[in-house]
Amino acid sequence: MKQVDQVANGAKFIADVPHRESHDRCLWAARMRRDAVAQQIPEWEEMRRLASLVKMHTLSNLDFYLEQFEKNAIANGIHIHWAKDAAEHNEIVYDIFKAHDVKIVTKGKSMLMDECGMREYMGERGIEIFEADLGERIQQLSNERASHIVMPAIHKLRGDVAKLFAEHMGSDPTNDDPHYLNSVMRKDMRQNYIKVDAGMSGANFAIAETGGIVVCTNEGNADISANVPPLYVASVGIEKLIPRASDLPLFVRLLSRSALGFHVTQYTSHYHGPREGQEMHIVLVDNGRSERLSMTGFCEMLKCIRCSACINTCPVFRRTGGLSYDAPYMGPIGIILEPSYDLHRYAQLPYSCTHCGSCANVCPVKVPIPELVFKWRNELVDKGEDLLSHRLQMDVAAAVLQNATRLSWAEKFALSALRHTPKQLLNSHLNPWAEKHTNPNPPEETFREYFKKQQPTNKKQ
Numbered sequence: 001m002k003q004v005d006q007v008a009n010g011a012k013f014i015a016d017v018p019h020r021e022s023h024d025r026c027l028w029a030a031r032m033r034r035d036a037v038a039q040q041i042p043e044w045e046e047m048r049r050l051a052s053l054v055k056m057h058t059l060s061n062l063d064f065y066l067e068q069f070e071k072n073a074i075a076n077g078i079h080i081h082w083a084k085d086a087a088e089h090n091e092i093v094y095d096i097f098k099a100h101d102v103k104i105v106t107k108g109k110s111m112l113m114d115e116c117g118m119r120e121y122m123g124e125r126g127i128e129i130f131e132a133d134l135g136e137r138i139q140q141l142s143n144e145r146a147s148h149i150v151m152p153a154i155h156k157l158r159g160d161v162a163k164l165f166a167e168h169m170g171s172d173p174t175n176d177d178p179h180y181l182n183s184v185m186r187k188d189m190r191q192n193y194i195k196v197d198a199g200m201s202g203a204n205f206a207i208a209e210t211g212g213i214v215v216c217t218n219e220g221n222a223d224i225s226a227n228v229p230p231l232y233v234a235s236v237g238i239e240k241l242i243p244r245a246s247d248l249p250l251f252v253r254l255l256s257r258s259a260l261g262f263h264v265t266q267y268t269s270h271y272h273g274p275r276e277g278q279e280m281h282i283v284l285v286d287n288g289r290s291e292r293l294s295m296t297g298f299c300e301m302l303k304c305i306r307c308s309a310c311i312n313t314c315p316v317f318r319r320t321g322g323l324s325y326d327a328p329y330m331g332p333i334g335i336i337l338e339p340s341y342d343l344h345r346y347a348q349l350p351y352s353c354t355h356c357g358s359c360a361n362v363c364p365v366k367v368p369i370p371e372l373v374f375k376w377r378n379e380l381v382d383k384g385e386d387l388l389s390h391r392l393q394m395d396v397a398a399a400v401l402q403n404a405t406r407l408s409w410a411e412k413f414a415l416s417a418l419r420h421t422p423k424q425l426l427n428s429h430l431n432p433w434a435e436k437h438t439n440p441n442p443p444e445e446t447f448r449e450y451f452k453k454q455q456p457t458n459k460k461q
């Protein structure tokens, strides 16, 4: 499969100034809200530390907690299935739908189902899936994947949505008022809800002690999917386990504040069994998670609770947009997760990072993203998947930096080149950096020369 070139994809988004500026502004606002609400909780850092420990404990005993969850869920009247990969997940769900003659499904937002390509799989088999989440539905109508974990259509302007709705639902293309657009979507979706044969959702947490799942949404899309139809199927990644019900408040408090900077998510729904007359299934999905768990130094990526705080704060993501990653997961969490699905296809993603470290500072479960990015770069070099241009740059840098005389000559050469290269050439398209920056005037001397002058008696210098 073709390698994803996030830099080239991102450059297109950067060039689109209105979209880029709106994207940057909205995400930075979410980051600032997150800071404000986190600062109101004195024990915030202690909560992060605790959440990280609970996640690591669960992952270290995952076999035990998964079996406990299964036993308790079955006792609650839930059918449990195990899927080793995306293909098996889709087959299991399809078999359930076939057995119930399902033709139309409504679905709450789920990154796992995107990861499994479930909507496309069902579509090819004649099962129509309606996204109940507004942002996901916008992306479905646009025939695009989600560009953000929590706000799937955040890269779009209101005017884009107005035109899209006009095209698909005959609304006024010039009216981009959010209340109007919401009402258009609500009217359209309500007629679908009463027709659906089954509902689906993901889960934010699966509680081993009680055998139930918890889904957090701001629009109630999971609730529509779980409560209206006679059949409810939830897909749950095996890393979503937490041991006890008493662990849940810690994660719920962290999740909403980290995601959008809200004190609480609008709907925190608990599903611990089917409603009367309903059938409820949970598919526990591995899809490479056990393998990730066994990768030395990488297992901490499984602590992720998909809050998107790292995405909102990332300067690369805010400027280049989520679609540039061309992957189900995007931004900082995407660049450390995706290479574990397909090393070659996503080999360039770990280089879409400036190592500013902001992601690690905001992550509620302390996923050490910058360290993992660094580990991935090592892994890519070891596996021969790094770019030739990077390798050459590193070889030259190593040769120069290992030797003081060579470094001194390189500094002199660079300074002379900066002084004598004509400005027209330095500011031409041959130097992409100069397209958006002004080249500073070259200094009079190298730092080494300056340092020598300051310490005239230091002969070694």
Ligand code: SF4
Pocket (backbone or CB within 6 Å): 258, 303, 304, 305, 306, 307, 308, 309, 310, 311, 333, 359, 362, 363, 364, 365, 366, 367
């Ligand atoms: S890595 Fe941390 S900050 Fe990023 S989505 Fe996961 S939990 Fe949130």
